[in-house]
Amino acid sequence: MKNNKMLTMIIIVLVAIILIGVIAFVLINQFNKPTGSLEPTIDEIVEASVEVPEITTNLADNKIVRMSLKIQTTNKDAAEELTKRVFQVNNIVIQELSEMEQKDLEGKQGKQIFQKSLKTRLNELMQEGEVQEVYFTSFITQ
Known part of the structure; x- marks a missing residue:
């Protein structure tokens, strides 16, 4: 029983870390996109x-x-x-x-x-x- 609870906790923590990483990656990519086309001088x-x-x-x-x-x-x-x-x-x-x-x-x-x-x-x-x-x-x- 105790092993099952420990395994469940580890899986939940890993999924949470992965989700946070994916969200951070998407946000960074969105903020680093150039806004509009760069017109030449x-x-x-x-x-x-x-x-x-x-x-x-x-x-x-x-x-x-x-x-x-x-x-x-x-x-x-x-x-x-x-x-x-x-x-x-x-x-x-x-x-x-x-x-x-x-x-x-x-x-x-x-x-x-x-x-x-x-x-x-x-x-x-x-x-x-x-x-x-x-x-x-x-x-x-x-």
């Missing part, structure tokens, strides 16, 4: 961005477009890769624009569609990261 964005020199080309409707771009990548290595691929970026921009008319680039929505298309095409090239955003730094159509 402007310095990190600039470091991971590539300036594309001004491009002038014809559109499908024989209008002319002149633009400069800044392309934000995921990290510095991706930016270095994209810098080496600027000639490919220019080629993709010219190809995309050659199929568009001036009306396709009008307004906010037209420019956003072009940016999204460009981002998709550029990400197909990338090996060291990916393109996060495409920004216009100048944009003129005639």
Whole structure:
């Protein structure tokens, strides 16, 4: 009888210790989680961005477009890769624009569609990261 009571007490103490340990582990993990996504600083964005020199080309409707771009990548290595691929970026921009008319680039929505298309095409090239955003730094159509 006495052994059964002693065994029961030992089991209860062990279960209590295990429960306390599990609760402590869960609480520590919950408090150590980062709150929300960590947005990059402007310095990190600039470091991971590539300036594309001004491009002038014809559109499908024989209008002319002149633009400069800044392309934000995921990290510095991706930016270095994209810098080496600027000639490919220019080629993709010219190809995309050659199929568009001036009306396709009008307004906010037209420019956003072009940016999204460009981002998709550029990400197909990338090996060291990916393109996060495409920004216009100048944009003129005639």
